[in-house]
Amino acid sequence: MNRLDALRGTTPQKPHDARAIAALAANPGCSRRALMDGAGIDKDAAARHLGFPAPFGQSPFAITRGNAFEALVKADGCAELLRMLRDLLGLPIAEVAYHDVENVGAHLRHTHTRTLIDRAVRQEDAGTVYDHPLFTLDIAGHTAYLEPDVVAFQLGGRFHIVEIKSFAVIDGQADPAAVAAAARQAAVYVLALRGLLAELGHDPLRVSHEVVLVCPENFANRPVATLVDVRRELAVLRRQLTRMTTLDRLLDGLPDDLTFDLLPGEDGLPTRPVAELADAVRGAAARYAPDCLSTCDLCFFCRDEARQEGASDLLGRHVRDELGGVASVGEVLGLADGTRDAAAGQEEIARLLRNAERLRRECLT
Amino acid sequence: MSLLTSLARLRALDEGIAQPIATVRHCHVSARPMVFIPLKLSGEAAAPLAAMLGTDRDEPRLLVVPQPRNRDLRFAWAAELAGVLVPYIETFLASTETVARKNADPYERAVDAPQLVLPNRAGVAFTRLLGRSTRFRSLDGPYPVPMGVPLLGRWLTYFAERAAYPGSSLTLCATDELGRHWASGQSALEDANLAALVSWITEGPNDDAEDPLIWPPAGPATDPGFDAEVLAPAIESESAERVTEALRTQLAPTWRLMWRALDLLRGLREGAGVAQRWEQDRASFSGMAAQVTEGGPPQARRDGAIAAAARLARMERAQAAYDVQRAYDDPLIMAEYRLTGEAFAGEVVENDPDNTEGEGRSRKLRPLVVIKTDDPVRLAPGTALGTPERRGQGAQLVSARDGLVTIKITKGMGRAKTPAPGSVPEVGERVCYTSLTDDFQGSPALPDPEATPWTHGGPPQTYVPTDEDAQEEWS
Numbered sequence: 001m002n003r004l005d006a007l008r009g010t011t012p013q014k015p016h017d018a019r020a021i022a023a024l025a026a027n028p029g030c031s032r033r034a035l036m037d038g039a040g041i042d043k044d045a046a047a048r049h050l051g052f053p054a055p056f057g058q059s060p061f062a063i064t065r066g067n068a069f070e071a072l073v074k075a076d077g078c079a080e081l082l083r084m085l086r087d088l089l090g091l092p093i094a095e096v097a098y099h100d101v102e103n104v105g106a107h108l109r110h111t112h113t114r115t116l117i118d119r120a121v122r123q124e125d126a127g128t129v130y131d132h133p134l135f136t137l138d139i140a141g142h143t144a145y146l147e148p149d150v151v152a153f154q155l156g157g158r159f160h161i162v163e164i165k166s167f168a169v170i171d172g173q174a175d176p177a178a179v180a181a182a183a184r185q186a187a188v189y190v191l192a193l194r195g196l197l198a199e200l201g202h203d204p205l206r207v208s209h210e211v212v213l214v215c216p217e218n219f220a221n222r223p224v225a226t227l228v229d230v231r232r233e234l235a236v237l238r239r240q241l242t243r244m245t246t247l248d249r250l251l252d253g254l255p256d257d258l259t260f261d262l263l264p265g266e267d268g269l270p271t272r273p274v275a276e277l278a279d280a281v282r283g284a285a286a287r288y289a290p291d292c293l294s295t296c297d298l299c300f301f302c303r304d305e306a307r308q309e310g311a312s313d314l315l316g317r318h319v320r321d322e323l324g325g326v327a328s329v330g331e332v333l334g335l336a337d338g339t340r341d342a343a344a345g346q347e348e349i350a351r352l353l354r355n356a357e358r359l360r361r362e363c364l365t
Numbered sequence: 366m367s368l369l370t371s372l373a374r375l376r377a378l379d380e381g382i383a384q385p386i387a388t389v390r391h392c393h394v395s396a397r398p399m400v401f402i403p404l405k406l407s408g409e410a411a412a413p414l415a416a417m418l419g420t421d422r423d424e425p426r427l428l429v430v431p432q433p434r435n436r437d438l439r440f441a442w443a444a445e446l447a448g449v450l451v452p453y454i455e456t457f458l459a460s461t462e463t464v465a466r467k468n469a470d471p472y473e474r475a476v477d478a479p480q481l482v483l484p485n486r487a488g489v490a491f492t493r494l495l496g497r498s499t500r501f502r503s504l505d506g507p508y509p510v511p512m513g514v515p516l517l518g519r520w521l522t523y524f525a526e527r528a529a530y531p532g533s534s535l536t537l538c539a540t541d542e543l544g545r546h547w548a549s550g551q552s553a554l555e556d557a558n559l560a561a562l563v564s565w566i567t568e569g570p571n572d573d574a575e576d577p578l579i580w581p582p583a584g585p586a587t588d589p590g591f592d593a594e595v596l597a598p599a600i601e602s603e604s605a606e607r608v609t610e611a612l613r614t615q616l617a618p619t620w621r622l623m624w625r626a627l628d629l630l631r632g633l634r635e636g637a638g639v640a641q642r643w644e645q646d647r648a649s650f651s652g653m654a655a656q657v658t659e660g661g662p663p664q665a666r667r668d669g670a671i672a673a674a675a676r677l678a679r680m681e682r683a684q685a686a687y688d689v690q691r692a693y694d695d696p697l698i699m700a701e702y703r704l705t706g707e708a709f710a711g712e713v714v715e716n717d718p719d720n721t722e723g724e725g726r727s728r729k730l731r732p733l734v735v736i737k738t739d740d741p742v743r744l745a746p747g748t749a750l751g752t753p754e755r756r757g758q759g760a761q762l763v764s765a766r767d768g769l770v771t772i773k774i775t776k777g778m779g780r781a782k783t784p785a786p787g788s789v790p791e792v793g794e795r796v797c798y799t800s801l802t803d804d805f806q807g808s809p810a811l812p813d814p815e816a817t818p819w820t821h822g823g824p825p826q827t828y829v830p831t832d833e834d835a836q837e838e839w840s
Binding site for chain 2: 055057058059060061062063064065066166167168170171172216218219290291293294310312314315316319322323329330332333336352353355356357358359360362363364
């Protein structure tokens with residue numbers, strides 16, 4: 001049996017959506033995350049079972065608003081979208097064909113997407129909009145299916161990914177974090193579509209690295225389109241995916257009998273003893289950083305672990321950098337108090353810490 | 366953040382309680398602050414849901430939009446908000462003082478100014494958006510809004526802009542101000558949670574702060590669980606009372622926290638430079654009030670090239686002055702510069718108050734002082750120095766080695782042949798000198814807006830209010 005399948009055990013595989021794949025790039029140094037994602041573990045279920053449920057949730061108001069906005073953009077065969085694409089790309093887009101790939105059954109969608117796209121490239125015909133295409137991407141040897149709520153637009157054999165988001169662009173400015181997340185997600189689709197073209201024997205660079213981001217403008221529901229360059233996100237993503245296909249190195253370091261199996265019962269709920277699962281998860285080293293709190297389902301578990309270890313990671317990367325990489329709280333305070341001798345290579349940071357401690361004492365007494 | 370702060374954070378983590386990183390308070394806390402906690406509807410850019418506000422901790426005002434998707438109710442809410450905020454702001458306009466200026470006409474400055482206190486940075490950002498969505502409205506025409514709404518928009522915009530201005534206390538962001546005075550044992554990201562930060566300062570870490578059922582988020586975003594299970598059914602029931610009570614449960618805990626945060630800040634002694642910065646705030650406030658009275662246009666959507674450059678320069682100067690003043694006011698902030706070798710403190714071991722340089726008419730008094738210090742001094746001979754103990758004094762580094770620093774005093778000794786009494790540090794006195802000085806920086810020479818070069822887009826178009834602005838959808 002594949003080593004990764006063994007890690008997952010009897011738990012059903014959790015499909016990667018674009019959001020999950022995009023989040024891989026957030027903390028590339030974390031082995032725990034790389035392994036669990038590589039094996040397709042449902043991290044949310046694992047965190048819940050461990051007693052550290054993830055702090056994420058989406059408000060029903062936000063979901064309603066997002067759906068309403070998407071419907072508006074796609075209404076009448078994407079009429080609104082085409083109007084914006086005409087302005088944005090400066091193309092003489094007259095008539096376009098509209099294909100909603102969702103019309104066929106789920107099992108056929110990927111094949112259908114392939115056929116449609118292959119035909120578009122060969123015929124280089126008029127513009128086409130593909131709604132609900134189904135792409136695939138290889139993640140650590142597994143095929144992940146991506147069902148973007150985006151559309152791909154092609155004209156003259158050149159493709160653009162269109163991402164529809166419901167955060168507002170106000171006077172030409174949007175929340176930078178939201179834009180960055182959208183760009184990371186769009187990069188996943190660009191990569192998947194490029195992979196598809198390469199598979200079909202076409203030039204993958206026919207997929208533009210500029211994606212079209214559609215957002216509401218100002219306080220109204222009127223959509224506005226912007227081109228976003230995702231080359232940097234593509235590079236990060238590619239590197240991270242290559243790294244995941246070389247999980248072997250990480251797997252070699254693990255005990256043979258290690259598994260993250262949740263042992264789901266007949267009702268699908270995990271039955272594995274919590275302490276045993278916690279031990280197994282600790283078997284793969286994590287690299288906790290406060291940023292995890294906004295991206296990873298396991299964040300509260302890893303934070304708790306970092307607290308117990310007294311790791312300076314808890315305070316954020318730049319505190320750790322400032323401490324010259326001294327990893328534990330006890331060690332830093334020992335160096336500052338002078339109760340601990342500096343190891344080789346720590347002389348400089350130890351001197352600074354002792355000085356800092358002397359100054360704090362002098363000013364606070 | 367500096368190594369000193371990082372060390373304080375580790376100490377906090379180790380001892381389980383936040384550690385001070387300032388010995389005095391660096392912001393002004395008004396005697397009558399307006400605490401303002403806005404909430405918005407999730408998923409929308411700037412759809413207000415509710416606000417709790419007021420100047421009296423026992424009497425919070427709760428304003429609610431019972432049906433957040435209804436545009437008219439939103440504007441009614443904005444009008445209610447204006448009805449609380451604008452009269453509060455205007456009470457400060459009654460009493461003014463006349464200030465004389467060099468090379469300019471004297472002007473009137475308010476003797477006190479309003480202060481808006483928000484829980485976190487997201488609250489400030491939302492205030493800005495609220496201002497943006499209301500300041501261009503019009504009282505008449507096709508889409509009239511109630512009285513006071515456009516004016517509210519201009520003031521909200523002003524307060525949100527002042528929040529970004531270094532050293533200004535017109536708008537306080539509670540988490541930022543607490544974080545400037547205490548180091549908690551958690552990351553900066555987690556410090557943005559007001560409940561968690563206050564807990565670190567008062568009794569130590571508490572995971573309850575992250576539980577939305579115990580401590581609802583301090584806004585402007587509400588807890589998704591609350592939205593789904595409480596708010597959505599309440600809105601659907603079309604009972605304004607039910608929505609109001611639901612939102613009160615989300616706001617009341619934060620209301621108490623905000624006053625707790627103000628108490629904590631008030632518990633610190635005020636730094637020497639605070640009054641001076643508040644004076645600038647009062648001047649800025651009076652300037653804004655004058656613009657409103659004179660019927661000036663609302664703030665532009667985006668600054669033109671010249672206005673942006675001027676604003677940036679102003680803020681950079683304010684930041685530099687703020688950094689220097691805080692260091693001069695607070696030995697613990699000065700310690701950061703002592704750690705990097707830009708300042709040193711120690712005891713005077715030797716002095717020569719009558720030392721002179723030059724002969725005849727160019728003979729100048731240059732008292733010499735030798736200071737013994739443990740600090741790592743990294744300053745070159747000839748560096749100009751200042752000292753918090755004697756603000757007007759100027760000095761120069763002569764030499765520094767083996768923990769002994771020799772300086773000569775160049776300024777601030779009076780005009781007599783011998784130094785004025787007390788102007789030269791005595792042997793045995795503890796002193797601190799630093800290369801950090803609050804020198805006056807002139808503003809950069811920028812062309813008039815009408816002369817904006819084509820490289821920067823040419824002269825900006827003058828703003829003419831249009832019906833289109835006033836009609837902008839707010840959905």
